[in-house]
Amino acid sequence: MKPLGPIPPGFSAIDGVLAIDGRKVTDLVAEAGGTPLFVYSRAMLTAKAQALRAAMPARLTIHYAIKANPYAPLLQHMLGLVDGFDIASGGELAIVQAAGIDPARVSFAGPGKRDAELEAAIAAGVTLNLESEGEATRALAIAERLGVTPRLAIRVNPEFDLKGSGMKMGGGAKPFGIDEDRVPALGRRLMAAGADWRGFHIFAGSQALSADAIIETQRQTLALAARLADEIGAALPRCNLGGGFGIPYFPGDEPVDIAAVGAALAERFDDLPEALQDTAFCIELGRYLVGESGVYLASVVDRKLSHGEVYLVTDGGLHHQLAASGNFGTVVRRNYPSAIATRFAARVEEEASIVGCLCTPLDRLADKGGFPRADAGDLVAIFCAGAYGATASPAAFLGQGPAGEMLI
Ligand SMILES: Cc1ncc(COP(=O)(O)O)c(C=O)c1O
Numbered sequence: 420m421k422p423l424g425p426i427p428p429g430f431s432a433i434d435g436v437l438a439i440d441g442r443k444v445t446d447l448v449a450e451a452g453g454t455p456l457f458v459y460s461r462a463m464l465t466a467k468a469q470a471l472r473a474a475m476p477a478r479l480t481i482h483y484a485i486k487a488n489p490y491a492p493l494l495q496h497m498l499g500l501v502d503g504f505d506i507a508s509g510g511e512l513a514i515v516q517a518a519g520i521d522p523a524r525v526s527f528a529g530p531g532k533r534d535a536e537l538e539a540a541i542a543a544g545v546t547l548n549l550e551s552e553g554e555a556t557r558a559l560a561i562a563e564r565l566g567v568t569p570r571l572a573i574r575v576n577p578e579f580d581l582k583g584s585g586m587k588m589g590g591g592a593k594p595f596g597i598d599e600d601r602v603p604a605l606g607r608r609l610m611a612a613g614a615d616w617r618g619f620h621i622f623a624g625s626q627a628l629s630a631d632a633i634i635e636t637q638r639q640t641l642a643l644a645a646r647l648a649d650e651i652g653a654a655l656p657r658c659n660l661g662g663g664f665g666i667p668y669f670p671g672d673e674p675v676d677i678a679a680v681g682a683a684l685a686e687r688f689d690d691l692p693e694a695l696q697d698t699a700f701c702i703e704l705g706r707y708l709v710g711e712s713g714v715y716l717a718s719v720v721d722r723k724l725s726h727g728e729v730y731l732v733t734d735g736g737l738h739h740q741l742a743a744s745g746n747f748g749t750v751v752r753r754n755y756p757s758a759i760a761t762r763f764a765a766r767v768e769e770e771a772s773i774v775g776c777l778c779t780p781l782d783r784l785a786d787k788g789g790f791p792r793a794d795a796g797d798l799v800a801i802f803c804a805g806a807y808g809a810t811a812s813p814a815a816f817l818g819q820g821p822a823g824e825m826l827i
Pocket of ligand 1: 484487505528586588622625626662663664703704705706707806
């Protein structure tokens with residue numbers, strides 16, 4: 420049997436059925452009209468954000484990167500929990516605008532911003548994290564044409580990366596940000612052009628679980644920000660320290676020790692260099708805030724045997740949960756936390772693989788895990804489905820269509 424990832428805290432069993440916030444998933448599925456279904460929990464979102472805020476220094480504001488989960492009801496809930504929002508496209512700009520989010524709380528990072536996206540963001544008053552000198556030139560020209568003072572920050576491509584992170588966004592040649600040595604000249608140019616100078620965005624990586632690695636990256640980020648601000652010759656108004664806080668997806672993973680990260684950051688804030696004395700600092704997190712609050716539910720359509728192996732064939736699959744299938748940025752496939760939701764309290768009885776309904780061997784949600792015996796009609800649950808699920812999976816593949824979504 421292959422191990423399964425750790426089920427996040429906060430779930431229980433009622434009458435042997437998986438329950439979220441005291442509600443049985445069978446009732447939730449009935450309410451939603453069937454599976455496949457993502458269920459997100461308000462209570463878990465709130466608890467996670469509050470615990471994070473309690474651990475971080477008060478001076479640090481928290482931004483939510485909506486790429487992790489832009490589901491409108493969830494975004495509405497996040498509005499009351501975080502200070503700002505990070506978007507990565509004109510489409511995400513439209514989503515935050517539809518949610519009524521104040522553009523002054525929004526920043527836009529991401530390579531390849533088209534002119535229409537720059538224009539919409541500048542007109543709305545969103546802060547642009549510029550990814551290249553060319554993008555800066557286009558942004559300044561658009562702002563001049565519109566007669567608007569653009570809010571401009573520079574996304575720095577740092578020489579360091581976030582050690583142990585699942586996805587590295589710094590350290591060497593990257594399509595993201597502007598290499599350190601070219602930042603001072605561009606910063607001076609933006610200020611000379613009359614832009615509203617919003618400082619730096621320094622995002623070194625994503626999905627790191629080691630507090631030590633995050634602490635070290637934040638130390639390097641602050642030192643880099645101070646050095647670049649000195650070279651520009653002006654105090655730094657804002658600095659986005661990136662994020663990268665991961666969640667435990669796989670067997671053996673441990674949660675980030677946020678108390679240690681917060682304490683180390685508080686110490687640094689107490690001893691800031693001159694250029695950063697009045698800087699406003701934020702972090703930008705996606706999966707950490709929302710990932711564990713979501714569960715993906717699918718129904719077993721067929722139970723079959725092949726060469727002695729049990730397959731639980733479901734009505735879901737990688738078209739909704741690409742990451743759980745191991746095809747979204749993982750090198751070695753390992754099992755996400757998963758369970759038979761309708762037999763949540765039952766003991767392990769057999770080895771089985773939970774697969775999807777797509778005719779590709781990639782469509783495997785749990786590989787040779789230990790489960791109670793399940794049959795057609797049972798529900799399976801894949802946990803840690805709150806981030807990079809519904810919108811980071813190829814829902815149109817094979818004409819299957821999207822899953823339902825529900826916030827409780
Ligand atoms: C610029 C930027 N901000 C935020 C995120 C969110 O990362 P995570 O969901 O791991 O917190 C990413 C992830 O790729 C990113 O590239």
